[in-house]
Amino acid sequence: MSDTVEKLLEDSIEISAPAERVWALVTDIPAMAKWSPQVVKSTVKGGVVKQGATFSNLNKQGLKRWxxxxxxxxxxxxxxxTPGDFAFRIRENRTIWSFQLEPTADGGTRLTERREAPDGISGLSKVLTKVVLGGQKPFTDELRRGIRQTLERIKAEAEA
Structure with missing residues (x-):
């Protein structure tokens, strides 16, 4: 069971800031390293985040980098x-990470972060997760904690 890839990881948070402010934060891919405990650096090809834009990440787990x-x-x-919807697919493992922004009645935003693996992950990613990153269950637990930490950090910045 520990090699099973969960098809959906998600968490939400209420933010006392308008959706437009939260949107500006979650679509700032180069700033993601400030919020996500796994991201070291992100660079957008051409510098503009839009539909179809591509980017590279450097990720970490302890001393490991990839x-x-x-x-x-x-x-x-x-x-x-309509709610805001920002999503990107990671080439190496085929997962889709997304942020959905729903305005709330009090002028704030409900932000939901998801990691979807509708078709599982690539064979190479399964092997690397098992051999290098501690296995699916521990790595998935780490991703779940990272999603929560990312949401809390975005909330803190949006409300500052």
Whole structure:
């Protein structure tokens, strides 16, 4: 059972800031290293985050470092009538990471972060997770904690 890849990891947080402010933060890919405990550095090719934009990441776990590449697959800013939806696919493992922003009645935002693996992850990622990153269950638990930490850090910055 420990080699099973969970198809969906998600968590949400209420933020006392308008959705437009939260959107500006979550779509700032180079700033993700400030919020995500796994990201060391992100660089967007061409410098502009938009639908189809590609980027590279340097990730970490303890002293271990590894590169990944991503592509923005959804880029829908929030409006008065629709939630914001920002998502990117990681090339190496096929997962989709996303942020959904829903305006709340009090002028704030409900921010949900997800890691989806609808088709599982690549064979190479399964092997590397098992051999290098401690196995699926411990790594998934680490990702779950990282999602929570990311949301809390974005909340703190949005409310500052």
């Amino acid at each position: 590169p990944t590449g991503g592509k923005v697959v959804r880029f829908q800013p929030p409006t008065a009538s």
